Amino acid sequence: MEKLRQTLRxxxxxRWTALAIVAFxxxxxxxxxxxxxxxxxxxxxxxxxxxxxxxxxxxxYGWFNVFLFFLIIGGIILDKMGVRxxxxxxxxxxxxxxxxxxxxxxxxxxxxxTWHILWFSVNAQVFMAAIGFAIFGVGVEVxxxxxxxxxxxxxxxKELALAMGLEMAMARLGTGLAIGTSLPLARAFDKVxxxxxxxxxxxxxGLISFFIYTFMDKKLDEERAIFDKENAVxxxxxxxxxxxxxxxxxxxxxxxxxxxxxxxxxxxFPFLKYAQDLMVNKFGVPDKLAGTIxxxxxxxxxxxxPFFGNLYDRKGKGATIMLIGAGILIFVHAMxxxxxxxxxxxxxFLIILxxxxxxxxxxxxxxxxxxxxPEKQLGTAYSMIFWVQNWGLMGVPYLIGWVLDxxxxxxxxxxxxxxxxxxxxxxxxxIFMSLGILAIxxxxxxxxxxxxxxxxxxxxxxxx
Numbered sequence: 523m524e525k526l527r528q529t530l531r532x533x534x535x536x537r538w539t540a541l542a543i544v545a546f547x548x549x550x551x552x553x554x555x556x557x558x559x560x561x562x563x564x565x566x567x568x569x570x571x572x573x574x575x576x577x578x579x580x581x582x583y584g585w586f587n588v589f590l591f592f593l594i595i596g597g598i599i600l601d602k603m604g605v606r607x608x609x610x611x612x613x614x615x616x617x618x619x620x621x622x623x624x625x626x627x628x629x630x631x632x633x634x635x636t637w638h639i640l641w642f643s644v645n646a647q648v649f650m651a652a653i654g655f656a657i658f659g660v661g662v663e664v665x666x667x668x669x670x671x672x673x674x675x676x677x678x679x680k681e682l683a684l685a686m687g688l689e690m691a692m693a694r695l696g697t698g699l700a701i702g703t704s705l706p707l708a709r710a711f712d713k714v715x716x717x718x719x720x721x722x723x724x725x726x727x728g729l730i731s732f733f734i735y736t737f738m739d740k741k742l743d744e745e746r747a748i749f750d751k752e753n754a755v756x757x758x759x760x761x762x763x764x765x766x767x768x769x770x771x772x773x774x775x776x777x778x779x780x781x782x783x784x785x786x787x788x789x790x791f792p793f794l795k796y797a798q799d800l801m802v803n804k805f806g807v808p809d810k811l812a813g814t815i816x817x818x819x820x821x822x823x824x825x826x827x828p829f830f831g832n833l834y835d836r837k838g839k840g841a842t843i844m845l846i847g848a849g850i851l852i853f854v855h856a857m858x859x860x861x862x863x864x865x866x867x868x869x870x871f872l873i874i875l876x877x878x879x880x881x882x883x884x885x886x887x888x889x890x891x892x893x894x895x896p897e898k899q900l901g902t903a904y905s906m907i908f909w910v911q912n913w914g915l916m917g918v919p920y921l922i923g924w925v926l927d928x929x930x931x932x933x934x935x936x937x938x939x940x941x942x943x944x945x946x947x948x949x950x951x952x953i954f955m956s957l958g959i960l961a962i963x964x965x966x967x968x969x970x971x972x973x974x975x976x977x978x979x980x981x982x983x984x985x986x
Contacts, residue, residue, distance in 0.1 A: 577923020597905020687831025
């Protein structure tokens, strides 16, 4: 007869406390991820960056993750070494990358220098800031997959989608704070580097926060080991092997989620990188207020993502939720692409609607992965999804920056004594809309695969 012994995860207080601690670390990471988005104009004014420079810098987020496979390596380390080691490693990398980025945009050592890297020439300051951002990108992405596995560890069979929704809400809070506070901070100190220094301090606190979590995680592992021993529970699932990577790669359901992920996130996060500039150039919003409208998107998801996650936990319909979210994405970017729809209330409405779509897809997508992939392969499965996603997060911002410089310059204006370009954002919005159309296709394929294989994506997560 099974002995009645509860582990730490059976305590609501304990598991929600664990979630709060690791979610705070991710909030700090996402603050830095988007802290430069409102500063595009100021980078042009103070540091003389072009749109192509900004696109190059923004694309650096995925360099090491994509081309050097650091993200996939991080997933393998996660499955081999566990969440404590991997989480501390990732948080430390975030701090190191941010420190390099801060040095690059605050020092005068690199002023006026052009470096020749391989076959191209690049502004030395832009390149070093990009290197710091690329290193940070490794840390924050590995931290993301680590936290995803932590949530599955504590909430599987319980409020899994709600927990993931709340963690994403905390991450979106970081994004919203970055968009809303970055420019005011930079203007207050008259330094484009000031918000990055704030990020560096926050990430140091986030590292300490995750260190505190490791004690809870160790206690949970000890209690689970005692429970298994007392009840003669034998773990029949084999430990992770390198051959499991092939099993994941040959899983159609995994591919559909991975491609849906890259298409969806590539139509949202790169959009946010340029959203403030869009508000200035299309809707005529003053620079100092332009960040307040895009800020509505992440702040709206803070409430909606947990709401839709709770709905998925209790009612199911995960594949359908993803399909609806992708449809909203198409509508919003199509409306943004229409030149005569340039009234501020239209922008506010579309940003709010995009926030709803942005809440729907992730709230169902991430909790669906454990239904398709065994738990001991989850770290690698999540890392490979993030790897695919990073192709989009790296390529799309660079593409948008290049398109703006090549086809969308409409004139010049003087800002703070400096001449800067004005842009027409119709073509970039059509690019984002096309990504949404492709996302609809893969959401339909995922729904069909779920019906064929019986993954249970349309079923509730909470087991009665």
